[in-house]
Amino acid sequence: MMKKRIALGLLCSIALTSHALAGWTTTNPFSGVSYSALRGTDVHGILGWSYSHLDVDVMEIKLAQPSISFTSTPSNGSDPYDTTLQTTMDFMNATNTEIAINTNFYGTFSPNADNVGLVVSDSNLVSSFSTGWPAVNISPTKQIELLTSYTGNQYAYGNAFAGSDIIVQNGQLTGNGQLSHATSRHPRTAVGYNAVLNKLILMTVDGRRSDSIGVTNNELGKLMKAFDATWAINLDGGGSTQMTMNNGTAHYVNTPSDTYRAVGANFGVHAVADNSYMAFANFEHxxxxxxxxxxxxxxxxxxxxxxxxTTEIVTSDVAVGQGAMKLTITDDAYQTNEWFARLVSGSYATRSQNTIRIADGYVGVWAKTTDTDAYISIALDDPTTGDRGIRKAITADGNWHLYEWNIDDATAWESWVNNTNGQIDGSDFTMDSIQIWGKGDTVVYLDNLAHDTDGSLSYLTGYSVASGLSISSNQIPEPASLCLISISILAMTNRRRRS
Known part of the structure; x- marks a missing residue:
């Protein structure tokens, strides 16, 4: 039986009140993989920018997921130098991987490449370690380490590749590094790791065009820190920067400035496509x-x-991951009746503005409040009608609870606008809105609005490190003991899925 694992992130205590990163979108194309992308946003909160555009692509890979494995560019055998030049797309297709990025700096001796620094492919040495060029080693059992010498490895060599500079170390920025162009803005590729979350982070930043100007090495480090990297290195960038993905169709994730450059080495991720689960909004980053x-x-x-x-993103108290939405409603002094807030998905909540999902399984959202008389629902649009779930009372105990609706259960839905029939009976749907009712001034926290075609979302039950509160579904009991809570923190929570 296949299982999906969801990691619970460590949490910081800073509240972020700006909407500066509204351009981020996050999907889960594979089991154990989250993909985040930023497109065409002027104000970038992480970098403190108030000008220009930036395109960023990030793959967060949870190494505890059993279906995840890795490979890298092999030796070219008896040919000169180390490897055969290859685009990242050609590498991904040749290795039957689902995700790939470029890695080492290299010298070009077409059709071959002389790679700078360490390259190990499936435990076979391809290019030797070079002093001053830090490397990443991923052992055959998916243990990860940062190397500053070839003999400094703690784990057996599995797949390894090198970059120019350590840009984050021990959770701190290290500066721009040795490259002459490190202080100017260019396309960049980076890899990082967080040992506590056991998460590998792959990142590309586009540059050299008006709609994405690129970043310095230090700015790249800031972006990697924002995605939890406790250490990270800068890989080959510029026209070499490439990220590809095959989630049914092989395609470039980023837009390389050199279309499309054959490079000396690439790194690939084997992953299993999983379209059953999708977070419409997880309020991360x-x-x-x-x-x-x-x-x-x-x-x-x-x-x-x-x-x-108002609404704002907070990171000090979340249900799943590292961010949640705080909704603050100030009552109308002249209004004695119940108020109603419809938080639309997109400017008009239309199907063209939202992801189309198969009408099966459950849709739900995490919520918490200490205010009484608050209710919650989710409205969906199938191809011809718009309906919403029967509203549920939000438990006013200050704890996170899951509120979810069975898409296949007609009794779980009601009509709420013209020409609706009170059930989700089309073949697919899109998100319309989160809907909240209340009386008086009210604060409601929301997190991880999601859909799973396999069934209930209650497998996300876990523990919030920041708040110290157990997180429970309104359909399942609280964890029976602190032992269970500890397991949920360290090992991540499991879910049942139909095989």
Missing amino acids: NNFANFEYSPGYSGSSTGFNESLS
Whole structure:
């Protein structure tokens, strides 16, 4: 029986109130892999920019996922130098991997390459370690280490590759490094790791064009830190920067400035496509996803002071991962009845603005409040109608609870706009909105709005490190003991899936 594992992130205590990163989108194309992308956003909160555009692509790979494995560019055998020049796409297709990035700096001696620094492919040495060129080793059992010497390895060599500089070490920025162009903005490729989360981070940043100007090495380090890297190295960049993915169709994830350069070495990830689960909004990395609009933006919202009611991303108290939305509703002083807030997904909540999902399984969201008289629902649009789940009372105990609706259960849904039939009976659907009701001033936290075609989302039950509160579904009991809680922190939570 296949299992999916969801890692629970460490949490910081800083609240981020800006909507600066509304351009981030996050999907889960493979079991154990999250893919985040930033496109065309002017203000970049991580870098403190108030100008220009930046395109960033990030793969976060959870090494505890059994289906994840790795490979890298092999030796060219008896041919001169180390490897045969190859685009990242050609490498991914040749190795039947699902994700790939470029790695080492190299010298070109077409059709071959002389790689700078260590390259090990499936435990076979391809290029020797070079002093001053830090390397990453991933053992055959997926143990990861940062190397500054060839004999400094703690684990057996499995797949290894090298870069120019350590840009993050012990969770701190190290500066721009040795390259002459490190202080100017260019396309960049980086790899990083977080041992506590046991997470490998692959990142590309596009550059050399007006809609993505690139970053310095130090700015690349800031981006890697924002994705939890406790150490990271700069790989070959410029026209070599490439990231590819095959989640049904092989394609370039980023837009290389040199279309498309054959490079000396690449690194690939074997992963299993998993389209059963999708987070519409997980509020990671200060990302509102499609929910960047104010509580009063929708004409359906009523009964509260719109100018004083806000949403913000917080990282000090979350249900899953590292970010949550804090919804603050200030009641209308002249309103004695119940207020209603419709948080739309996209500016018009239309199907064209949202991801189409198969109408099967469960859709749900995590919520918590200490205020009474608060209710929650989720509205969906199938191809011809818009309906919402029967509203549920949000338990006012200050704990996170999962509120979910069975898409296949007609009794779980009701009509709420014209021409609806009170059930999700089409073959697919898109997200319309999160809907909240309440009385008086109210604060509600929301996290991980998600859909799973396999069934209940309650497998996400876990523990919030920051708040010290157990996280429980409203359909399953609290963890029976602190032992269970400890297991959920260290080993990550399991879920049942149909095989």
